[in-house]
Each structure stands twice: as structure tokens, then as C-alpha cells.
Amino acid sequence: MADGQSKRRSADQIDFPPFWAVVRGAQILLIVIYAKFAYLSLGTNYFVSGLISSIGLLLMLAAFVHGVVTGTADSSGIHYRRYFRQRTVSWADVLEIQWVRSRLKVFIKGRGKRKKKIVFLLNPLKVEGAYWAHRLGREVSPPDILERIQALPIETPPTIASAPPYAGWYFRLVLGVGILFFLVFLWKLLSAANPVAH
Numbered sequence: 001m002a003d004g005q006s007k008r009r010s011a012d013q014i015d016f017p018p019f020w021a022v023v024r025g026a027q028i029l030l031i032v033i034y035a036k037f038a039y040l041s042l043g044t045n046y047f048v049s050g051l052i053s054s055i056g057l058l059l060m061l062a063a064f065v066h067g068v069v070t071g072t073a074d075s076s077g078i079h080y081r082r083y084f085r086q087r088t089v090s091w092a093d094v095l096e097i098q099w100v101r102s103r104l105k106v107f108i109k110g111r112g113k114r115k116k117k118i119v120f121l122l123n124p125l126k127v128e129g130a131y132w133a134h135r136l137g138r139e140v141s142p143p144d145i146l147e148r149i150q151a152l153p154i155e156t157p158p159t160i161a162s163a164p165p166y167a168g169w170y171f172r173l174v175l176g177v178g179i180l181f182f183l184v185f186l187w188k189l190l191s192a193a194n195p196v197a198h
Contacts, residue, residue: 012148014071014080014120015071024083034054037054038054057185060177067118073152076091091154091158093109095107096160096161097149098161098163102121103122104143106119127143
């Protein structure tokens with residue numbers, strides 16, 4: 001009986017948890033690195049500008065990864081965690097689930113007409129090929145978790161569909177921000193290696 005329950009628990013896992021841990025670990029590591037840069041530049045002419053640029057870059061990074069969560073699904077709803085606090089959203093509040101490459105985007109009712117979005121990261125080795133085959137019109141099975149969600153006894157099931165990958169402008173924007181982030185990071189690394197004499 002215990003073995004059956006443990007299999008059921010593992011079957012309800014929506015995402016690939018190690019990816020969530022990597023995203024949150026990298027976020028914490030970058031906060032520590034930029035705090036160290038700010039500390040090293042304390043008392044120099046570069047402190048204020050360095051601190052402002054560090055805060056700006058960290059806020060942009062947080063905006064990109066804020067929606068990433070980890071969690072499980074059962075007949076009562078989706079149980080997820082963004083950072084530390086566990087939350088639950090009922091299926092009645094889940095509007096749509098979009099399969100986009102190795103991500104599941106879950107759109108939830110917000111205040112008024114607004115929608116909130118949470119993102120689960122899947123294992124790309126298992127779903128990336130199937131996603132592109134599906135987008136090309138071939139008959140392929142969706143990720144296992146989508147089949148398990150569809151099999152749940154849900155009174156008001158959400159819409160489940162695959163969605164196209166990012167638009168070209170979004171990809172260029174992310175690439176530009178990524179390059180800017182890397183250049184500022186490299187500049188701070190080099191300036192920290194050669195601190196200005198006090």
C-alpha cells in the first residue's frame with residue numbers, strides 16, 4: 001500500500017524539480033556576487049553607479065524568472081512553490097495550460113480581468129522533440145503530466161493546448177538583455193579584480 005502511494009505521489013509531479021533548484025540557486029548566487037561587487041566598490045567613485053546598475057540587472061533577472069515554480073497536481077488543484085511558501089490553486093481558477101517547448105505555462109485567474117502566470121520547467125530531453133513534432137502536425141503524445149491532468153476527475157477542466165514558441169521580437173529582446181547583463185558582469189568582474197586605490 002505504501003509503495004502504491006509513493007508511486008502516486010511521484011506521478012503527480014508536474015515539472016523537473018532540479019531545473020527549478022538551478023534557477024533559484026543561480027538567482028541567489030548572482031545576488032551574492034553583486035552584493036560583493038557593491039561591497040568592494042564601497043568608498044569609491046563607482047559605488048553609486050555600480051549599485052544602481054546591479055539592482056537594475058537583478059530586478060530584470062527576477063522579472064524573467066519570477067514565474068518559475070515547482071509543484072504537483074491532484075484532483076483538488078495545483079500545489080506549487082515559487083520560493084519557500086507552498087500555495088494551492090483550485091482547478092476552477094486555472095484558465096489554461098499551454099505547452100511551450102520544455103515549459104508548461106499555467107494561467108490563473110487574478111483580480112478583475114487580469115491573469116497570473118506560473119511556469120513549470122519540464123525535462124527537455126523528454127519533451128522537446130515531441131513538442132516540435134506536434135507543432136509540425138504529427139501525431140505525438142503530449143507530456144505525461146498533461147495526460148495525467150486530463151485523467152483527473154476535474155469538474156471544470158482547464159483548456160490544454162500547445163502554443164508557439166516566443167515571437168522573434170521577444171527572442172531578440174532576451175538576447176540583448178542577456179548580452180548587456182554579461183558585459184556588465186564582465187566589467188564588474190574585471191574592476192573588482194583591479195580595485196581602485198583609496
